[in-house]
Amino acid sequence: MGISHALLLLLLCAHGTAAQPYLRLRPSPSEHLPVPDLKEDPDPEYDPREQDLSERTLRKKLGSHFDPNFMSILLPVHLNASVPTDVPGPRAPMPIELKKLDLTETPYGKRIKVGKKARRKFLQWLWTHTHCPVLYAWKDLGVRFWPRYIKEGNCFSERSCSLPEGMFCKPVKSVTKTFLRWHCQGFSRQKHCTWIQVQYPIISECKCAC
Secondary structure, three states: OEEEHHHHHHOOOOOOOOOOOOOOOOOOOOOOOOOOOOOOOOHHHHOOOOOOOOOHHHHHHHHHOOOOOOEEEEOOOOOOOOOOOOEEEEEEEHHHHHHHHOOOOOOOOEEOOOOHHHHEEEEEHEEEEEEHOOEEEEEEEEEEEEEEEEEEEEEEEOOOOOOOOOOOOEEEEEEEEEEEEOOOOOHHHEEEEEEEEEEEEEEEEEEEEE
C-alpha cells in the first residue's frame, strides 16, 4: 500500500458520535462530551443539609458504584491540573496499521530505500503528531452531587491531528460512572428531597476526526 493511500486510511474521518448514555434528571443527555456545566437553582433551600451528607450512609447507598479512580469525596490536591494518562509511548502502543505503513513508495511510482532507524523515527513522529490522548482533570460538581468531585476526560485540542491540518481530536468512546444526585420535588415546606442515582458519562477514548 502506497504512503498516500495509507495516510488516507489512517486519517480518514470518523463518522458518528460517541454513544450517549441516558442521564436521569440531571445532567441531561447531550451530543457533546464532556458534560457542560449545569445551570443550578442558587437557592440554598435546595442544597442537602449536614445530616444528609453522612459519608457512611451515602457510601452504602452508592454501594459498589464508588470508583476512587474517578471520584473523590474531598477536594483533590491537583483539582485544576490536567493529567495526560494516554500518551504516545509504552502506555499507548502504536497502531498496527501505522507500523505496516509503506514508506518506500513515492507518488511517482518509484521506490526509495528507507533505513530502519529513519523509518522508526519517522513513524514515531507521525504517531506523536496524529495521536489523540485523553487528558483527565478533576471537576467540582457541587454539593448536590456525591461524591462531589469527578475526574473528567477531555480530548487534546491544542493543534490539528492530521496531515495536512484540518482534523482534530474528538471523543469516540465514553464510560459511565454512577453518582448520587440530590433531587428535590415540590416547593417550600411541601418539597421532598432525596438522593437518587444518576449516570455520568466520561470520555474514555479520542480519535482524529473531521
